[in-house]
Amino acid sequence: MYKLKLIVRYLLKQRITHFAVLTVALCVFIVVVVMTVMSGLVGQFKQKNHDFVGDCVVGTKSLVGFPYYEELMADLERLDGIEAVSPVVKNYALLRPQYDREQYVELLGLDPVRHSRVTNFAQTLGYHADDPAKAFVPVYEPNALGCVLGIDLVLWRDARSQYTHDASPRRAAFSLTCFPLNARGAPAMAGTTIVSNQQFYYSDNSHSGIARVDGSTVYIPLEQAQSLCMAGQHKRVSAVHIKFRPGVDLRAGVEQVRGLWGQFKQKRVDAPDGRLLETVTVESWKEYRRAFIAPMEKEETLMSVMFGFVGVTAVFIVFVVFYMIVSHKTKDIGVLKSVGASSASVMGLFSGFAFVVGLLGSVAGIAGGWLFLARINRIEEWLYQRFGFQLWDRTIYAIGEIPHDVQMHTLAVIALFAIVACLIGALVPACNAARLRPVETLHGGRM
Known part of the structure; x- marks a missing residue:
């Protein structure tokens, strides 16, 4: 119970944790929006090619x-x-x-x-x-x-x-x-x-x-x-x-x-x-149209790799935030250890804190991304009417409505990776907190 109380206390009173939650939420928001749009475009392009040639082609x-x-x-x-x-x-x-x-x-x-x-x-x-x-x-x-x-x-x-x-x-x-x-x-x-x-x-x-x-x-x-x-x-x-x-x-x-x-x-x-x-060869529609589909799939893969680097950035930000929290909470750690808390309990406390930060950031990012995607076409239409701005010039690209259908399994994977990134970012500070000795912390020692 004390772990939950401390986690809530740190969330409410430590402003720097708000920064961590906001960072995770922003990363999740960006990934949800971009991956949904990109996956939708690739999926539409594949379906159009499938419809164009049928299921299988015997040809030369x-x-x-x-x-x-x-x-x-x-x-x-x-x-x-x-x-x-x-x-x-x-x-x-x-x-x-x-x-x-x-x-x-x-x-x-x-x-x-x-x-x-x-x-x-x-x-x-x-x-x-x-x-x-x-x-x-x-x-x-x-x-x-x-x-x-x-x-x-x-x-x-x-x-x-x-x-x-x-x-x-x-x-x-x-x-x-x-x-x-x-x-x-x-x-x-x-x-x-x-x-x-x-x-x-x-x-x-x-x-x-x-x-x-x-x-x-x-x-x-x-x-x-x-x-x-x-x-x-x-x-x-x-x-x-x-x-x-x-x-x-x-x-x-x-x-x-x-x-x-x-x-x-x-x-x-x-x-x-x-x-x-x-x-003559016998090919499925995917093989027959691979020269057109492959570049789109490579772009989708490249986009996923790029947003993997965004996740790495989130790991470092969470690491800095938790390092600062642990540095300023050494006396709290000393009190916990002096009343019998084990190193594993202390490590579990900060790991749980990281989990909550990741969970809250994921929920906020997914909610924001979902709302934005639901209105993305209306937003683009407003931008076009007001400023003449479009994500894609429709006179050049054969794109109608911007894809905005969110896939639940995609959201689950993004949230999972966000939470894992937070746990990884908090791993080193949590280990350092677990290694602190009560005598050092209660006398004002620092990590």
Whole structure:
């Protein structure tokens, strides 16, 4: 009981302990806010990439592609764990608007209905989200070839990350220029030109939420992409995207597809153009998009390391505070030891004091961080209206609302580390207090 009374007394009467609690609270507040926002951004980015490609991809990085994909899709659809599959042609093209400058874009050829069963393609469409079958049908020219443009290629994003949509796609024609390759990887066209051109009309836009995709991708029908980019006797694609049924473990599903692909490739090793199958890999969505996801994860890890140094700073501050407290309370320690308190009890007293400081600081920091995160978007909106300040320029970064959903396990881990940091910071002063002898302390001795 005397330990609790002394802890309360030190908390109430020693102003320097208020400084320790405030320091811990500030550190916890900063870590809670920054880690919540950063983790939210990384989580959103991963989810958008997952939605963009599906669960698994059987594909090649070669622009030549691979044949026999229709037979592969039939085999895949017979597996119990597969819900849907979608063939995709991926290539690069020169986009020439009718009244604007030309630019290089990534070209994706796909079946909009099939692809919407595997990915969130339908939900990204601005005008045909309810009927993706009409995604490539220009409303002003129903018999013409349509194309879907990444939203940043056709619409302007304002400072609040909002786009101004017309009631229907405006009339616009685009010329796509590609270099078609045959099955050997050589130019398929000879003579006066080695490129193929085709005109498309703007039929819709796609807002995937991935800045790199929305600013550089054009979607066209699968057959037209094959005609523009791949020539030869056998039809080819760059990838087959796969969606697993609900409840199927990602790793188990990918391994099942890898097993099927190994058998499929072995049966066609001597078939015409069968050598192209050697370049094909089976990857989960995380592996397929790792070039984009890895930098974000590294930034999150670096941020965690940086805030680890903040924790080290808190340890030193707590050490200084407790060293000063022990230095000024040597007579109290002497009295306790003279009435029978053991060294372990004295050490337990100051360790308990450190625990309470860490607990109070954690609770205050978490409460402050939670309240701040609940209002962070309103605060940013006020700052923008008043001073024109934004954490991220929405005209550059594809960020809408700042993430503010707090994860309970994250708060628990942060609080635990804060308390541990306080205990570590108080360890040396507590040991010194435990080693003091009553005779020295009662005669005014100092540590």
